[in-house]
Amino acid sequence: MIFENATILTMNPKREIIERGAVVVDGKLIAAIGKTQEIVARYPQLPRINCNGNLLLPGLIDTHVHLAQCILRGYTDDKQYEFLEWLTGRIFPILGNMTPEDGLASASLCVLEMIKSGTTGFIEVLLAEHYGFDGIAEMIEKAGIRAALGKIVMDMDPAIRDQIGIHPNMWEPRQVCIQNTLKMFDRWNKAADGRIQVWFGARTAGEWNRPDMYDEISQLARERNMGITIHFAETPEDVAYAKSQGFRSPTEFGMAHGILGPRTVLAHYIHSDEEDWKLLVETGTTVSHNPGSNQREPWGPPPVARMLKAGVNVSMGCDAAVANNAMDMVRDLRVALHATRIFENNKAAMSPETALELATLNGAKAMGIEDEVGSIEPGKHADFILIDLDKPHLQPVWNPVATLVLSALGSDVDTVVVDGKIIMQGRKVLTMDEEAILADIRERKARLAKKAGIEMHLQWPVI
Numbered sequence: 283m284i285f286e287n288a289t290i291l292t293m294n295p296k297r298e299i300i301e302r303g304a305v306v307v308d309g310k311l312i313a314a315i316g317k318t319q320e321i322v323a324r325y326p327q328l329p330r331i332n333c334n335g336n337l338l339l340p341g342l343i344d345t346h347v348h349l350a351q352c353i354l355r356g357y358t359d360d361k362q363y364e365f366l367e368w369l370t371g372r373i374f375p376i377l378g379n380m381t382p383e384d385g386l387a388s389a390s391l392c393v394l395e396m397i398k399s400g401t402t403g404f405i406e407v408l409l410a411e412h413y414g415f416d417g418i419a420e421m422i423e424k425a426g427i428r429a430a431l432g433k434i435v436m437d438m439d440p441a442i443r444d445q446i447g448i449h450p451n452m453w454e455p456r457q458v459c460i461q462n463t464l465k466m467f468d469r470w471n472k473a474a475d476g477r478i479q480v481w482f483g484a485r486t487a488g489e490w491n492r493p494d495m496y497d498e499i500s501q502l503a504r505e506r507n508m509g510i511t512i513h514f515a516e517t518p519e520d521v522a523y524a525k526s527q528g529f530r531s532p533t534e535f536g537m538a539h540g541i542l543g544p545r546t547v548l549a550h551y552i553h554s555d556e557e558d559w560k561l562l563v564e565t566g567t568t569v570s571h572n573p574g575s576n577q578r579e580p581w582g583p584p585p586v587a588r589m590l591k592a593g594v595n596v597s598m599g600c601d602a603a604v605a606n607n608a609m610d611m612v613r614d615l616r617v618a619l620h621a622t623r624i625f626e627n628n629k630a631a632m633s634p635e636t637a638l639e640l641a642t643l644n645g646a647k648a649m650g651i652e653d654e655v656g657s658i659e660p661g662k663h664a665d666f667i668l669i670d671l672d673k674p675h676l677q678p679v680w681n682p683v684a685t686l687v688l689s690a691l692g693s694d695v696d697t698v699v700v701d702g703k704i705i706m707q708g709r710k711v712l713t714m715d716e717e718a719i720l721a722d723i724r725e726r727k728a729r730l731a732k733k734a735g736i737e738m739h740l741q742w743p744v745i
């Protein structure tokens with residue numbers, strides 16, 4: 283199959299942009315790439331899809347996702363909550379009441395939304411036992427997207443659980459959750475033709491988690507070349523905890539407990555400095571920058587431009603729909619750009635090109651699949667998206683990267699290809715039943731709210 287007449291953002295080492303370009307897909311792989319005229323002459327027998335001058339680029343990779351929280355989109359936007367009040371008082375009562383069917387419904391909505399906005403691979407950070415791991419993995423297998431599923435692991439003293447008031451279903455005993463993660467690893471890692479990975483999704487250090495658990499999981503992960511992802515150095519409490527343990531910073535705590543490494547993704551990572559970044563570079567640790575949710579918290583975004591300059595692999599994530607409202611990586615390219623420019627008070631602090639690198643090449647590295655995806659090059663897997671440029675808000679195009687990063691939205695994604703298979707075409711997702719997923723989530727949201735005893739108090743009267 284040839285995808286012809288596209289403007290291709292290759293993201294290859296030279297970052298070439300090919301006008302009137304074509305991509306040859308052979309099975310799962312990209313067989314060739316070049317000017318349409320030459321490619322068609324070389325492969326006259328192959329069927330062709332005309333991209334009509336639209337933008338073709340690597341699929342976006344979201345390195346921080348909470349599948350189960352999509353059902354909570356817009357649920358806590360009424361006021362500024364104190365972090366613990368928000369999590370244990372508002373979020374956990376609903377998450378704790380979820381059944382595997384609810385977990386699957388929320389995850390299906392999340393995956394559907396990600397595909398429709400051009401995400402072809404993602405890292406889930408905290409998949410709890412009662413969300414139903416098998417059901418979610420089966421759905422992902424059918425949907426055709428790539429995923430690293432972080433299965434939740436924790437080691438919280440039940441007395442602290444009860445003192446904080448954490449919903450009992452949000453708690454799992456240490457050995458049970460570690461063993462279940464390894465069971466899921468044996469069952470699902472490299473499943474779906476290699477599209478699914480199973481990682482440790484570790485709870486944050488502090489009173490939430492006894493520190494020696496990290497020594498255990500990092501050892502288990504290393505033995506299996508398994509990934510670890512964790513919310514890290516996110517809040518001022520995380521810094522205070524690291525200091526209370528005798529460390530200069532959360533990063534040094536992470537280094538001492540084996541958390542850092544080439545298969546680790548640290549989400550948010552707000553509180554750090556040059557000394558910490560040296561450790562990340564030395565160990566090959568990746569950061570997931572979450573600009574959409576960070577800008578809603580009082581501590582703001584991390585110094586991304588400086589981390590990049592120091593050589594840290596910074597990727598990008600949308601976080602949860604309850605914290606960022608949309609799992610739209612195209613929209614968040616712009617948010618990342620603005621967050622960095624405002625943080626540094628300097629327009630040159632991040633270019634649209636850099637923002638796109640975060641969401642493609644750096645995301646692929648975060649997932650440990652940089653040899654397979656992240657750019658459009660012969661021999662790599664055919665994971666790419668097409669952006670429909672034939673729209674008033676996207677014309678005229680002076681610089682296609684700027685158009686993508688600063689003007690486009692996820693809803694401008696027309697076609698999504700993963701592993702050579704078209705999973706969305708003309709905005710219709712071919713691997714999922716969109717109508718059924720939307721009908722199901724509406725009904726489940728109402729039932730779940732009732733079960734959890736949640737009442738919404740809107741500012742304006744609902745009549």
Ligand SMILES: [Zn+2]
Pocket residue numbers: 346348407513549601602
């Ligand atoms: Zn998160």
